[in-house]
Amino acid sequence: MEYDIIEEVNELAASGGTLEERLERVARLFALKFHFDECLFFLAGEGGALKLAASSSGLCTTGVLSYGNGEGLPAVAIEKGVLVEAHKGPRGAEWEGVPDRGLEGVSTALVYPLGGKGASFGVVYLKSRERTKLPLVKKQLLKVAAIQAALMVRNAALIEDHRKAHSELLEIQARLASSEKLLALGDMAATMAHEIRNPLLSIGGYAARLKRQLPPGSPGLVYLDKMSHEIGRIEKIMNGIIRFLKDNLVELKPDDLNGIVDEALNVFADEFSAHGIAVERRSRHAPLPVLADREQMKIAFDNIIANAIQSMEKGGALKVVTSRSGDFAVAEVSDTGGGIDPKHIGYIFNPFFTTKKHGTGLGLPIANSIITRHRGGIEVRNEGRGASFTIKLPYSGAARPGADVPPVEAGRAV
């Protein structure tokens, strides 16, 4: 008896190398032990098509490289879950009405599915130019050996899955570690900002006092002016850093996005008129229930609106539209300030990125981080004559069909 083939398949399964290499050795073993000219393994790929994975004659086989879904003898074997034994004349490519390109020039073919019936993921395909009939015992042996090979393939897939999951975990771990580092760095920066801030205020304050004490026209006044100006700049940056780093906690309460937006807009009423900016405010749905930390969200909108105003210092139009879109309450803030240079658009939410002469580069990153902490998102695109920011927060109202939301068209000028 040749039961030792089982042991040999097992040994090959446990040997090193890629699945393809081991499968090729198994194919050679099958061809040798069962006296066939060629042994092929086809494995299911995406969409269920069978692809040649290994061949006893190497992968440079001239035969069929793949079988479509439901094609040829492999389909018969898989569908029935049985060993298909085909005998035919030396010409033609058909067996009992089933066309199979792999039968070209073959007299005997054996096809057996890998994996149980209904769960097959491939076939082993043996070909012989001779007309032979495999004895029943050998057929049984072939089946058992094929099951061993199938197990090997299964295990390889499992190991591959594990390897993938493991490398994903490692990646996540690395990301966590780096975010922990960032947090520590953030704490340090916030402490530094606080520590620098107080002495800085003293310096600035005394500079201002000194300025008042100097007689008008004294040359020192120019230097003190410069000092005050520069101190003001550092103060602004410090404030930004402190806000960016320390306002990490959001306290979510039921709120209305329309109300938040309106309140943020009201703060800028004077600036809108000072810069000649026409404001158009529309709410397509009201109310727009969201869970929000109102103060924080106002900071986010303050920064977005301030950014829009800065782009329209010589006048323009600001359009703010709120609406519900699926699971989100959405606010769209569009300006006519010329838009964002496409080569900068990917960076505008990065801390300290700014194209403005006196910008801190923290306004939009702060907005972004606040909105993200609300499990929302912010996107920007150039549209029309300016930039358009889309702010999305999870809609927190009762789940109702969209049609139930009463549409409200309330345009008004601020």
Next chain:
Amino acid sequence: MKKRILVVDDEEGLRLLYKEELEDEGWDVDLAASGEESLERLEKDSIDLVLLDIKMPGMDGVEVLRRVKEKWKDLPVILCTAYPHYKHDFGTWASDAYITKSSDLTELKQTIKEILGKKR
């Protein structure tokens, strides 16, 4: 009679700055370097307004504010902080005003004037 302001800040440089600047405006100024010290001063002296830093070692400004408002309900307190945007929120809560710490003291002086003016 001159109004008396109590300045509470752990930074000596800032305390002196506030003192000089506020005295120039015609107010009397008392200084306290900590929350604890400020409460002692309030027990002893007659104070018309407290200028209170939030971030201090030991008893912080929020705690001082709570105790002041428990005991001297009508004593105006101005909170100083690095977080400008909590202004509205805190203001309506317990303090009488909320000031962002800045080397430019214009806003602070204006606020003190408004609050002390209102009282009479």
